[in-house]
Amino acid sequence: MVLRKTVFRAVLLLTLLMNSALEIFAFQANERLSLVPVPQDVNLGQGTFSLKKDFAISLSGNPDKRLLDASTRFLRRLSNRTGLFLKEGYVTNENFKKRGVLSIEVSRPGKVELYEDESYTLKVSNSGIKIKAKTDLGAMHAMETLLQLIESAKNGYVVPVINITDAPRFPWRGLMIDAARHFQPIEVLKRNIDGMAAVKLNVLHLHLTDDQGFRVESRTYPQLQEKGSDGQYYTQRELKYIVQYAADRGIRVVPEFDVPGHATSWLAAFPQLGSVPGKKHYDMERNAGIMDPTLDPTNEKTYEVLSSVFKEMADVFPDEYFHIGGDENEGRHWDANPKIEAFKKKNGFKNNHELQNYFNKRILKFLEANGKKMIGWDEILQPGLPKSAVIQSWRGIDALVSSAQKGYQTFLSNGFYIDLLHPAIDHYKTDPLPDTVNLTDKQKELILGGEATMWAELVVPETIDSRIWPRTAVIAERLWSPASVKDEKDMYRRMEIISLQLEEHGLLHIVSRDQILRKLAQGKDTKALKVLNDISGPLQGYTRNPGGTMYQSYSPFLLWADAAVADSKIARDFEEAVTLFLNDGKPEAGEFIKVQLVKWSKNHQELKKLIDSSPMLHEIEGLSEQLKELSELGIDAINLIEGGMTPDLNWLNNAESTLKKARKQGGRTELMNVDTVEKIVRSLVKVNTGN
Numbered sequence: 097m098v099l100r101k102t103v104f105r106a107v108l109l110l111t112l113l114m115n116s117a118l119e120i121f122a123f124q125a126n127e128r129l130s131l132v133p134v135p136q137d138v139n140l141g142q143g144t145f146s147l148k149k150d151f152a153i154s155l156s157g158n159p160d161k162r163l164l165d166a167s168t169r170f171l172r173r174l175s176n177r178t179g180l181f182l183k184e185g186y187v188t189n190e191n192f193k194k195r196g197v198l199s200i201e202v203s204r205p206g207k208v209e210l211y212e213d214e215s216y217t218l219k220v221s222n223s224g225i226k227i228k229a230k231t232d233l234g235a236m237h238a239m240e241t242l243l244q245l246i247e248s249a250k251n252g253y254v255v256p257v258i259n260i261t262d263a264p265r266f267p268w269r270g271l272m273i274d275a276a277r278h279f280q281p282i283e284v285l286k287r288n289i290d291g292m293a294a295v296k297l298n299v300l301h302l303h304l305t306d307d308q309g310f311r312v313e314s315r316t317y318p319q320l321q322e323k324g325s326d327g328q329y330y331t332q333r334e335l336k337y338i339v340q341y342a343a344d345r346g347i348r349v350v351p352e353f354d355v356p357g358h359a360t361s362w363l364a365a366f367p368q369l370g371s372v373p374g375k376k377h378y379d380m381e382r383n384a385g386i387m388d389p390t391l392d393p394t395n396e397k398t399y400e401v402l403s404s405v406f407k408e409m410a411d412v413f414p415d416e417y418f419h420i421g422g423d424e425n426e427g428r429h430w431d432a433n434p435k436i437e438a439f440k441k442k443n444g445f446k447n448n449h450e451l452q453n454y455f456n457k458r459i460l461k462f463l464e465a466n467g468k469k470m471i472g473w474d475e476i477l478q479p480g481l482p483k484s485a486v487i488q489s490w491r492g493i494d495a496l497v498s499s500a501q502k503g504y505q506t507f508l509s510n511g512f513y514i515d516l517l518h519p520a521i522d523h524y525k526t527d528p529l530p531d532t533v534n535l536t537d538k539q540k541e542l543i544l545g546g547e548a549t550m551w552a553e554l555v556v557p558e559t560i561d562s563r564i565w566p567r568t569a570v571i572a573e574r575l576w577s578p579a580s581v582k583d584e585k586d587m588y589r590r591m592e593i594i595s596l597q598l599e600e601h602g603l604l605h606i607v608s609r610d611q612i613l614r615k616l617a618q619g620k621d622t623k624a625l626k627v628l629n630d631i632s633g634p635l636q637g638y639t640r641n642p643g644g645t646m647y648q649s650y651s652p653f654l655l656w657a658d659a660a661v662a663d664s665k666i667a668r669d670f671e672e673a674v675t676l677f678l679n680d681g682k683p684e685a686g687e688f689i690k691v692q693l694v695k696w697s698k699n700h701q702e703l704k705k706l707i708d709s710s711p712m713l714h715e716i717e718g719l720s721e722q723l724k725e726l727s728e729l730g731i732d733a734i735n736l737i738e739g740g741m742t743p744d745l746n747w748l749n750n751a752e753s754t755l756k757k758a759r760k761q762g763g764r765t766e767l768m769n770v771d772t773v774e775k776i777v778r779s780l781v782k783v784n785t786g787n
């Protein structure tokens with residue numbers, strides 16, 4: 097009864113409120129600017145500079161010639177962002193002689209290497225724009241900032257009058273892409289490099305080999321890619337192209353060849369390098385997880401193959417840093433091999449860590465011979481490891497701190513595991529150098545920054561962008577902006593805006609969701625499907641793929657969970673409205689909540705028809721019903737609150753069981769609004785007990 101009346105009222109309000117409810121209680125802080133990452137110092141002035149079709153660029157100083165192409169790309173994006181048919185189409189050496197409204201002055205060519213100067217200043221007055229930077233890398237960052245400043249005004253597009261002085265907090269701001277578990281073609285890398293440049297990231301770490309694939313052409317040992325890749329690998333030519341493409345955008349490329357564990361794909365080509373005596377055959381791994389096949393560190397042939405491959409790769413990847421993995425070697429095959437056990441005894445190695453340390457030190461020597469510094473995951477941090485090694489901390493921030501205390505350069509990935517599909521705020525709160533950390537200034541300098549890690553067990557080229565973006569933009573902010581920039585609400589506001597801008601680079605993070613839903617609907621209207629998908633989050637952590645064996649690398653990955661994303665905007669808006677309603681009694685928030693609950697409660701009726709006609713959707717029937725029941729509970733609870741009524745015990749018991757049921761996963765996703773509805777219900781209990 098109560099329910100029906102509210103449904104009626106809320107439906108009436110639907111049209112009125114759908115677009116405006118949130119705006120009524122929108123966050124009113126400085127919403128003018130939407131920069132990601134937030135610059136070091138921003139002074140917003142009065143007035144604007146108007147963008148017109150005579151927009152032209154004048155160059156001065158001594159930049160790398162890369163700046164010419166970067167400026168041309170800038171013009172193209174400006175033109176597409178504003179619809180202006182710019183007169184200037186290409187930036188060439190002629191632009192050193194021209195006068196233009198945008199002047200770019202650069203002192204010297206930048207080197208795409210660690211610690212290069214990336215600072216810039218950007219000054220916009222109502223008559224012109226001036227970018228000044230030590231290196232063209234800084235100037236390219238300034239152009240990204242400028243593109244983010246464009247606003248629409250009554251008579252066209254403008255940039256606000258502003259003075260920005262900017263430089264990164266950390267010199268190592270990376271994204272790791274795992275191309276081993278699922279191969280990611282060149283186009284995926286290109287569009288993601290463009291996305292990285294847009295948010296001022298500067299290191300692309302390519303995880304190129306693992307149990308599930310050896311994804312690089314070796315000319316010395318072509319059997320590596322022939323036996324270890326199903327034909328899906330990068331040629332050296334392609335990789336050189338990618339390295340150049342990235343360098344043109346100020347981005348370094350660091351390759352990873354994960355050894356001695358995670359090495360099944362090497363053993364597919366070289367079973368004799370494995371640690372199981374006499375084993376003649378290994379297949380590429382198709383499941384996920386920590387596998388036993390491990391290179392034999394007591395076999396000289398292992399070092400022969402590794403040193404040749406690494407020498408080849410040192411040529412392909414000019415960066416000074418080279419990643420050897422080193423993670424998750426549980427050493428089971430070592431323990432089971434009497435020859436390896438005897439080797440340990442003879443050399444006085446008390447455990448497998450010491451044996452692996454021996455292996456690492458040998459590798460480090462030949463990397464050094466090729467002018468490279470070795471990086472490894474934090475397992476490589478063992479006594480006696482030379483101080484030239486760099487530690488990538490993934491198991492906890494402790495490894496980062498102790499690496500710095502021991503004098504190693506180090507950077508953080510723990511807390512930046514975007515593959516685990518936690519909401520952006522979790523990553524945003526992760527700081528490589530929190531106030532609480534006890535390090536000297538010299539030790540703090542050893543903390544280079546951090547890297548988002550896109551492990552690819554559960555992603556394919558069609559979906560990888562929606563796992564990387566937009567969350568990686570807020571990680572980029574954490575690594576670039578001052579530590580004091582941490583307003584959660586403003587971060588989410590800006591994340592939504594940068595997300596749309598990132599589509600400029602051909603990133604599929606938004607469209608791939610709709611593509612999947614269209615496929616699932618088989619030509620029918622996807623509206624109801626989208627309503628449910630928008631409030632469904634993929635299972636977090638490692639729970640989506642229990643035991644690493646629910647999915648194989650050849651399983652389908654364009655299903656319900658693959659359309660769902662880690663951050664549900666509607667779940668956030670709903671929670672905000674509920675907080676405003678419960679804490680401040682805002683009636684407009686109450687109306688918004690009801691409109692939304694009604695929409696959700698009625699969705700099942702519509703969706704059920706689609707589910708019945710599409711076998712791929714059967715897995716979400718329960719989830720859809722759960723959303724209906726949960727929403728009806730929410731409507732009832734709001735009604736009781738507004739009516740000043742008290743729920744009886746029976747009602748409360750039913751509420752408990754509805755909430756419990758609502759938490760069940762469906763299609764490897766879960767509803768993202770259960771906690772918020774529970775908050776409404778709990779508030780009734782408080783009222784009920786007179787608190």
Ligand code: ACM
Pocket residue numbers: 423424473490
């Ligand atoms: C890792 O996630 N195994 C480095």
